[in-house]
Amino acid sequence: MRGNQPLHIPVRTIMTPGPVEVDPRVRQAMSHSILGQFDPAFTSIMNETMQLLREVLQTKNEWAFPIDGTSRAGIEAMLCSVIEEGDKVLIPCFGRFGYLLKEITERCGAEVTIIEKEWGQVFEPEEIIRALKKEQPKILAMVHGDTSTGRMQPLQEIGKACRELDILFIVDAVATVGGTDVKTDEWFIDGLITGTQKCLSVPSGMAPLTYNERVENILKERKSIEQGLITERSEVNVKRRIKSNYFDLSQLQDYWSPARLNHHTEATAMLYGLNEGLKLILEEGLEQRFERHRVNEQALVAGIKAMGLTLFGDEASKMPTVTCISIPAGVNGEQVRRMLLDEFGIEIASSFGPLAGKIWRIGTMGYSCQKRNVLLTLGALEAVLIASGVSVHRGEAVQAALSYYSEALKEERAVL
Amino acid sequence: MRGNQPLHIPVRTIMTPGPVEVDPRVRQAMSHSILGQFDPAFTSIMNETMQLLREVLQTKNEWAFPIDGTSRAGIEAMLCSVIEEGDKVLIPCFGRFGYLLKEITERCGAEVTIIEKEWGQVFEPEEIIRALKKEQPKILAMVHGDTSTGRMQPLQEIGKACRELDILFIVDAVATVGGTDVKTDEWFIDGLITGTQKCLSVPSGMAPLTYNERVENILKERKSIEQGLITERSEVNVKRRIKSNYFDLSQLQDYWSPARLNHHTEATAMLYGLNEGLKLILEEGLEQRFERHRVNEQALVAGIKAMGLTLFGDEASKMPTVTCISIPAGVNGEQVRRMLLDEFGIEIASSFGPLAGKIWRIGTMGYSCQKRNVLLTLGALEAVLIASGVSVHRGEAVQAALSYYSEALKEERAVL
Incomplete structure (x- = not known):
């Protein structure tokens, strides 16, 4: 009888555009x-x-x-x-x-x-x-x-x-x-x-x-x-x-x-x-919450850029809750995602239709939208890209995000 | 800010045909x-x-x-x-x-x-x-x-x-x-x-x-x-x-x-x-589970009959998971249900369409389908009916159900 096996829910950091933590x-x-x-x-x-x-x-x-x-x-x-x-x-x-x-x-x-x-x-x-x-x-x-x-x-x-x-x-x-x-x-x-x-x-x-x-x-x-x-x-x-x-x-x-x-x-x-x-x-407050989403997104973007990766899409209309990254030429996007999940327990997303295999999508939404998650994701993504033979600016991504956060804290912006 | 009031979930015994406990x-x-x-x-x-x-x-x-x-x-x-x-x-x-x-x-x-x-x-x-x-x-x-x-x-x-x-x-x-x-x-x-x-x-x-x-x-x-x-x-x-x-x-x-x-x-x-x-x-086993539903239903039915109430509907096609009781003439069925809920925290159901106001429905389903729940419900229903001026055979219902349960236990039937 299969009844004896309890649900197995491994620990995950979910940085997709949903479902989130x-x-x-x-x-x-x-x-x-x-x-x-x-x-x-x-x-x-x-x-x-x-x-x-x-x-x-x-x-x-x-x-x-x-x-x-x-x-x-x-x-x-x-x-x-x-x-x-x-x-x-x-x-x-x-x-x-x-x-x-x-x-x-x-x-x-x-x-x-x-x-x-x-x-x-x-x-x-x-x-x-x-x-x-x-x-x-x-x-x-x-x-x-x-x-x-x-x-x-x-x-x-x-x-x-x-x-x-x-x-x-x-x-x-x-x-x-x-x-x-x-x-x-x-x-x-x-x-x-x-x-x-x-x-x-x-x-x-x-x-x-x-x-x-x-x-x-x-x-x-x-x-x-x-x-x-x-x-x-x-x-x-x-x-x-x-x-x-x-x-x-x-x-x-x-x-x-x-x-x-x-x-x-x-x-x-x-x-x-x-x-x-x-x-x-409502306890957090709508304005505070939106600000927290902007700060974490911008820290993530600072890290992605510092790593030498390219953002996908028109900058002016970027969602503050999703960050799309062009997958570098020659890189198997699914292998990178799989290694992030298997080795680090971090999930990021791929995309659909004409963008399948062309971009990664990182969500910064709700409870997942936290400084800790952004920093861990940047560090892990860099490590996986290095392991996959991609040339990145080593050690820069997390530092760029940390700098962004300390500026934000000085300005008393919402972080979490 | 309304955020400070936590969810208030009072303790309930739910004896309706769903949702159940x-x-x-x-x-x-x-x-x-x-x-x-x-x-x-x-x-x-x-x-x-x-x-x-x-x-x-x-x-x-x-x-x-x-x-x-x-x-x-x-x-x-x-x-x-x-x-x-x-x-x-x-x-x-x-x-x-x-x-x-x-x-x-x-x-x-x-x-x-x-x-x-x-x-x-x-x-x-x-x-x-x-x-x-x-x-x-x-x-x-x-x-x-x-x-x-x-x-x-x-x-x-x-x-x-x-x-x-x-x-x-x-x-x-x-x-x-x-x-x-x-x-x-x-x-x-x-x-x-x-x-x-x-x-x-x-x-x-x-x-x-x-x-x-x-x-x-x-x-x-x-x-x-x-x-x-x-x-x-x-x-x-x-x-x-x-x-x-x-x-x-x-x-x-x-x-x-x-x-x-x-x-x-x-x-x-x-x-x-x-x-x-x-x-x-599946841990309980399908056969055992169906048997448990039958035993609890039959104990409930024994109690309802012993109280002097009348079951509604064709007996041969009765669901083993729902028991319908004709509301005695002159009794306000909704007042009885409300008193059961307010004073005893027990919920039973009314019905719809042509049966609205004419029957009560008691569910014995899933986790709600337990000896304890059946006995408590019979006792509380009797008390509420007495308080509502209904003439019932006092003290008989719970005894009838208890007898049914001890017979069932002797026969090694599933109870819970």
Whole structure:
């Protein structure tokens, strides 16, 4: 019987763009005992989590709650709840996750138009606004930070244009919320989705989202009530009904409202973890937290450059939570990653599609985003590159990062 | 700053049909640190979990893995991956969750025919087989144990007929797997879904499923690869493409296969918990575990009857994991439940639709299914009923259950 072998979880330093390490307080929260989903002790945790989410997502929206699923579950819930057959959707793609939006949106039955940037660049807001005026879509869906290329798209001007043109603005902010500024309301974002396993630093498995009245008005028109729940049969506008039960935001909203209309059984332990993770963020303070992410990223970048490696992609649009490095010619990127993991217990990431085998990606997200981790990663990466026969400036990387940190400390910037 | 208030989780005895209590070993497993999703230490946990699932689901199927979402996420994944626009689906309904299958199936674009039983009864296999021959659907979808009425539908004859008629047999076994016998292969089930928060006794948030080659053949024909993952654009048969990305079993299968083609980021902590929960089941032994569920249920039933209360529903088809009690005339069922929770920290359930306010439901599932819990619940329920002015046979319930347990122990039956 295999039952006798306990779980083996080796110690890791996780420097990928997710999943990242989790504060011990979050892991401990998840190990609490179960509460029933309609137990007032549990519904009060649900309500508190909504309020914590509003603060972290910088919104006054009434609706802010998690989808029980990984990040793309939240994206699909948002998109399939607002898209009806034949709706026009415009998607600017500047990396893998723009194409994921395209794929999800197409499957929802939308007529999708994409505009594309070479991986490593982002759009000028003007380019997108021109396309909005030309295509006149119902929805503009786009990624805020695309981890596949490490680029971040400025959103405020685009949001403003959407509002003026009465276009719904849906944003995938999975890789940025909790690590860098994301101003849902100020940037005119109508629906925003994030994930737990990146800068929120909670295990993968929930996708918090928020939406405003512009989205809610669509939900109201498409709403139906589950038949087994009520005595009378409800009128269902079958043609306009949301194509998924699990992702039906109108039903989920009823479940998260004081009505508590039964839908799924809320994921107890994950909600404990999310609740604790959000509290940790607000205890640290959003501004402090973003500053900590910037300082650690810049120390990492200083080290990478000092080693003689080249950063990939447009510098102005670099995500502060992901650093992409061009793999030097002749180096097998996967062998380097494997040695980092096997010998040092440190994980960094590769990339996808046109960048597969061409770049490494180092994440500095959430609880993983610490001075200690940055220094250990730089030292280990240098050692592995030397062992792989790559010519680097020996001994410089860690020193450059240490110097950066002491400057930052002098300026009283947040480090951790 | 709200951050200073820690999570408040009061002690509860959870005697509902889910979510139920969780073995401390599972809670501890979930508090382990994070591993990256492609870390060999993690993928080996994924592989082991598949093997454990095969054993618990009593199948030789190659594919057995969890969907990252609650039970109905698994149901929707299975149904939307096999149903194409206009497919005929037959759904026999004998409670709330049959109507849930109908709702999900309709949203997948199927032409749905339902046959219905009054809540509290199940079907004669012959009735369903007749309907199969008349309707000739592509799929028969049905619930094994419907917790809303506490009834369980025998499946083997129906499964055999489906195989002979070349109809796909999809079963929602959310409320039965791990608590009573569910023989996926022997009962000719093509696709089976369960959930974690009931008899598997793991927190809500995952939906393990399994399917055979008959399902896999459909997936093969509908498969597409995510565009951002590959360099070349893949041919997509848009018309037949599965309508959901998150629930696309063909892509999920690639992710769980040695190819490990990236899809979502597997829910790390939930998988640790599922892995440990499955090990606990196999350590106990399936037969022993089912016996424990029967003994505790029968002790509970003996107590309920001795108190003078009436069980609801057809006795022959009673689920061994849920006991439904008719609320005595004039009693406010919600007040009784509330007093049980507030004064004793014990939770029992109400029901839905036509049974709302008419029955209480007591679950005996997984880790909650213990002698101690049964005895405490009987004693507390009696006290609350007396306090509510209900006439019961005082002092009899707990004694009846104790007698049942000592008989069971003499016969060397499993108790816990």
